[in-house]
Amino acid sequence: LSHEYGHDHLYFFFPFYQDAARTQLIGYMGLKFDLLRHLMQLRKFRYVDMASVRVEVREGERILLQDLVPALQFRTTANPEIRALEKLITRSFYEIALLIAVISLLGYLALISVVTKPLRRLSDHIGAMGRGQGALLGESYRGALAVTELENIRQSLNDYQQQLDDMHVSLVHKNQELWTLAHHDPLTGIFNRRAFDDDWRAMHRTHRDAPLGVAFMLFDCDHFKAINDTYGHQAGDRVIQGLAESLNGALRAGDRLYRLGGDEFVTMLFSTDIERARQVAERCLEHVLRYDFSAYGVKEPVRISVGIAYLDDAADDALQRLHRQADIAMYYAKRPGQGKVTVYSPEMGTGQEAVVSNAETSAVYEAMADPDRLEMHYQPVLALSTMRIEYYEALVRIPGEHGLIMPASIFPVVELRGLECEFDLAVLERVRRDLALGRVPAGAGVSLNVSGPGIVNARVNEKLLQYAPLLSTYKLVLEVTETALITQIAQASANLNRLRKQGFIIALDDFGSGYSSLRYLSSMPVDLVKFDIALVRSLEETGRQGVFVEDLARMIKDAGYQLVAEGIETEALLQRVTALGFSHAQGFHIGRPAPLEGLRTVSLRTVN
Structure with missing residues (x-):
């Protein structure tokens, strides 16, 4: 390539040969082209500005063809597309x-x-x-x-x-019915001991710091044991019903009558004075005297004694003494020559005379001083899955001058005088000796009852820990009432959890206090739930009461608790609780409480 006279010329030279074999060169032929003009003729460059195309070669300078591309300079143009x-x-x-x-x-x-x-x-x-x-x-x-x-x-x-909502309404109704069932005496329909305990505590909270006039009135049937023994238990029950009816009719509107047990009734009159209280008591005597007990076959006149304790200030310790003072006044009313209505006075003393003169109270004190005076009877508890006796409930008796003193007579004395912890200690020591001496069959179990005050008492808990060496030989069940747990649930739960870790099985006894049971059951440290006799016997009824007890049993069983049915006295009732999923059963149909000499592990067939 050569730049000459302002143009870029491209020279091509071709050799010529003499022969076809190209062996004899005779010369060369040269061709000269104007490079840019021929480029424009050969192709149209769409994206190159042809006016800008030039070759960087100086005038007269020549370059070889292979150096052409680097020397070629141009500008590109924009593509419109x-x-x-x-x-x-x-x-x-x-x-x-x-x-x-x-x-x-x-x-x-x-x-x-x-x-x-x-x-x-x-x-x-x-x-x-x-x-x-x-x-x-x-x-x-x-x-x-x-x-x-x-x-x-x-x-x-x-x-x-x-x-x-439906379940809540149903549960509320069941709770209300259960509360009514648990707080009313099944024989008379009036309020029972549990209702009295609740109202007694409520009265302390309400009137502790307020002036009041309250009369505590205690009724007791004279010679009721003789009536019961002479005419039979059925006539005795009718007499109790007649007493409740006549006393209720004599009380003022709004006054509550409670049956504490046996033939003992109580009422509390508020906003009253001693004269009006005495008038109410006299009216009660008249109603009882006018009542026709002969319709039940009772020929002798039925009379009652009334002890009244009155308080016109709100001292808490004075409130605590009302029950004891009425008890003392009632014993004075029973003495010959005394009026049948007696109002407590300080001259009657602290009640030591009544203690000395009352054989049952004296027997309780003697038994607490010497646990060997207690006589333990053991009632079998049947495991329904195996139909074998799994353990025995230890039930206390005290030998007396006229035969055994039963729990119905023992515990009112214990509770009235605040002796629960001392009595628990005596019973626990007596049962511990029976177990330690091997009097209870090895491999069986024993159920122990502990009171509400006892379960939070340090000495009672220390006594229970003495059972630890026996846990490898015996199944030990600790029965506590729902009232005991609810009143001091934090301390009671802590103590029971400690005992559970030791190996005790915890049973909730006498289940059926309505709102309290259902509300607190999930937080109670218990393994077994014992339906009390009143609830279990409701299963024999075909009405609403039986249905809601069935539903209640299923609900508690589904929550993971084992159920124990108390008061099983017929084969039909045993089959009923078995079908409902109860794990254990207890009652006269299975076995009556018996001394150690009568203990033996038997199948249900043998019992029958």
Whole structure:
């Protein structure tokens, strides 16, 4: 390539040969081209500015063909199609962005309408259910939710809430019926010992710091034991019913009559004075005298003695003494030459005379001083899964001048005088000796009853820990009442949990105090729940009472507790509790309480 006279010329030289074999060179032929002009003729360069094309060769300078490309200089031109494509892409980008924004806005509005608002309504719906406003849900949410799945959830929640409401109403009704059953005496229909204990504690809380006039009135049937022995227990029960009816009719409207046990009744008169209290007591005597007990076959006149203790100030220690003072006054009323209504006076003393003159009270004190004076009887408890006797409940008796003194006579004395812990210690020591000496068959078990004050008492708990060496030989069940747990649930639970770790099995005895039992049962450290005799006997009835006891048993069993049925006296009742899922049964049909000499492990067939 050569630059000459302002033009770039391209020279090509070709050799010529003499012969076809190209062996004899005769010369060369040269061709000269104007490079740029021929390039433009050969091809149209769309993206090159042809006016800018030049070759970097100086005038007269020559370069070889292989050096042409580096020396060639030019400028490119814009491609209109690419420019148009760029504009199209840019416009499309903005259009797509706008479309996305519009779709996002529409999607957001749709999300709010279809999802967010229904979710908010559903959340408000759940909140209203949590606040107990289930009855208003139908009015607050007119129309279905937009999302079918959310509407299904709402309907499911409504159904679940309705089921919970129905269960709650049913549970409230069952609790009310159970409370009534547990706080009323099944023989007379009046309030029982448990109701009295509740009202006694409530009276202390209410009147502790307030001035009051309260009369504590204690009724006792004269010579009731003789009536019972002469005419039989059925006539004795009729006499008790007649006494309750006549006394209730003599009391003022609003006064409550309680049967503490046996032939002993109590009432408390509030906002009264001693004269009005005496008038009420005299009216009670008249009603009893006018009552026709001969309809029950009782020929002798039935009379009562009344002891009254009156308090016109609110000293707490004075309130505590009312029951004891009425007890002393009642014993004075029974003495010959005394009026049948006696009001306590300080001249009667502290009651030591009554203690000395009362054989049952004296026997209790003697037994606490020497546990060997106690006579333990053991009643078998049947495991329904194996139909074998699994353990025995230790029941206390005290030998007396006229035969054995039974628990119905022992515990009113113990509780009235606040001797629960001392009596627990005596019973626990007596049973421990029986076990340590091998008097109870090895491999069997023993159930121990501990009072409410005893379960939180340090000395009683220390005595229970002395049973630890016996746990490898005997199954030991510790029975406590629900009242004992509820009144001091924190301390009682701590002590019972400690005993459970030692190996004791904890049983809740006399289950059936209504609201208290169902409310606190889940927090009580118990393994067995013992249905008391009144509840179990309700299963023999075909009415509402039997049905709700069945439901209650299933509910507690499903919660993971083992159930023990007390008071089994017929084969039919045994089959009933077995079908309901009770794990254990106890009662005269299985075996009566007996001294150690009568203990033996037997099958139900042998018992029958």
